[in-house]
Amino acid sequence: MSSLFPNYARRPIHLVEGKGTIVTDVNGKSYLDFISGIAVNSLGHAHPTLIQAVEEQSRKLWHVSNLFESPEQERLAALLLQDTHLSHMFFCNSGAEANEAAMKLARKFTGKHTIITFEQSFHGRTFGAMAATGQEKVKQGFGPLLPSFVTIPFNDSARLAAAATDEVAAIMLEVIQGEGGVNEITSDFAKAIHDVCKEKGILLIVDEVQTGIGRTGTRFAYEQTMLKPDIVTLAKGLGGGFPIGAMAGTTELAEVFGPGTHGTTFGGNPLAVHVAQSVVRHIFDPLFLDEVKKKSAYMKEQLQSILTGSPFVIKGRGLLVGIECGMDVTLMIELLQEKGLLVLQAGQTVIRLLPPLTVSVQEIDEAVEILGSVLPKMVVTS
Structure with a gap:
């Protein structure tokens, strides 16, 4: 029995280490962290x-x-x-x-x-x-x-x-x-x-x-x-x-x-x-901020390419990106987690992506591939 107040709906994962956009749990499983401590780890984990x-x-x-x-x-x-x-x-x-x-x-x-x-x-x-x-x-x-x-x-x-x-x-x-x-x-x-x-x-x-x-x-x-x-x-x-x-x-x-x-x-x-x-x-280095804009545009383009048609709507700016899914996304988030991608909910029907501002293009591609393997199937079967 836990000695903590049950005021958090905690996920059953014990994360023990992080580097950049990757976090690892106590069992050695790695995840792409597109939560960033809820937009906190702006430079990723363990930035030098x-x-x-x-x-x-x-x-x-x-x-x-x-x-x-x-x-x-x-x-x-x-x-x-x-x-x-x-x-x-x-x-x-x-x-x-x-x-x-x-x-x-x-x-x-x-x-x-x-x-x-x-x-x-x-x-x-x-x-x-x-x-x-x-x-x-x-x-x-x-x-x-x-x-x-x-x-x-x-x-x-x-x-x-x-x-x-x-x-x-x-x-x-x-x-x-x-x-x-x-x-x-x-x-x-x-x-x-x-x-x-x-x-x-x-x-x-x-x-x-x-x-x-x-x-x-x-x-x-x-x-x-x-x-x-x-x-x-x-x-x-x-x-x-x-x-x-x-x-x-x-x-x-x-x-x-x-x-x-x-x-x-x-x-x-x-x-x-x-x-x-x-x-x-x-x-605040202008070159860094320019990279954030470029990665945002790239991620939105890739998401649009795999999430075509209703009900998907891609919204947000920079690396605060939402995916309107037209249905409760709780189960989607669980399935994405099983496949190694950590994301957030924003309201009942929106998946929120908050990767570190240092996220790489390759990591964006990996996240988009996981999202594409889960979201369209869930909407079709709902």
């Missing part, structure tokens, strides 16, 4: 750059708290803010923490409480982030949640206009809803959000926890839209596997987040931010 960064900093300083100046945090902030309209950073430990900080900052700056979020969104499992999330299954059984959230359909400009009253502090969204089905924002809806924020003085929070740090082929996914967020949240791929989260904001917001307004014991510790610097320097 990250091993070196951990070794270097672990011999110097691990933790001293945020009572003291942190040149390491300053260096990471400069890397993340370079060539953006954003000017200030706050470091924490996770995406949910980053989103909690963003909601606090928006409410404190505006003096208003209402935040607009969207159906099928996912922002975390703390009480505030859970209230912001547009999926009822996440909220069931916990009683009253943090009030003042208005959740409306994604990509619905008419509903947005109706919801954007003078009481709204912020709009909070994912440019691509990863957990909710790999749903992309439309250009028309991005413009509608831009216009309503400008007209009403509403802050824009973009949750880049899953889409940020090169996952979609640019530094941040919002860069592929006309949106200019006031606040951006980050985590997952930022540490390449080491826990770290972050919130970025504009200059005018900084004045309301003075001493005592928010904090964290472990956030931005020297070890985490040193590792994250290595990740960011590696991924």
Whole structure:
């Protein structure tokens, strides 16, 4: 009998080693890892750059708290803010923490409480982030949640206009809803959000926890839209596997987040931010990002070639790719796992592919071949 709370539906695999895109279980079976720790292992497993960064900093300083100046945090902030309209950073430990900080900052700056979020969104499992999330299954059984959230359909400009009253502090969204089905924002809806924020003085929070740090082929996914967020949240791929989260904001917001307004014991510790610097320097190289775009285009082309006709739809950007299958994909994922490919679900009917950004073309070919051997047969026999 396990001594752990049963709050995870764990797969019956004990992974013990990883290198690049390949992970190996306790029985010696190898798998192509197209989960990457849920978009976390951005440079794959055991990347030499990250091993070196951990070794270097672990011999110097691990933790001293945020009572003291942190040149390491300053260096990471400069890397993340370079060539953006954003000017200030706050470091924490996770995406949910980053989103909690963003909601606090928006409410404190505006003096208003209402935040607009969207159906099928996912922002975390703390009480505030859970209230912001547009999926009822996440909220069931916990009683009253943090009030003042208005959740409306994604990509619905008419509903947005109706919801954007003078009481709204912020709009909070994912440019691509990863957990909710790999749903992309439309250009028309991005413009509608831009216009309503400008007209009403509403802050824009973009949750880049899953889409940020090169996952979609640019530094941040919002860069592929006309949106200019006031606040951006980050985590997952930022540490390449080491826990770290972050919130970025504009200059005018900084004045309301003075001493005592928010904090964290472990956030931005020297070890985490040193590792994250290595990740960011590696991924923000324009040549690296260009490779992510090329591999994305190649993977989508190969998927289109084997998954022709209804109900298959390939969607997403960069190496956040969804395959709409038109049916529950739970059994498909189990069969893919048996054949040596680890993938994720996104909603009931979408398979989500999140390989390391360092995945090779050969590994993409292997994954596509496995997908082609399972998905069409499952749809035909359903």
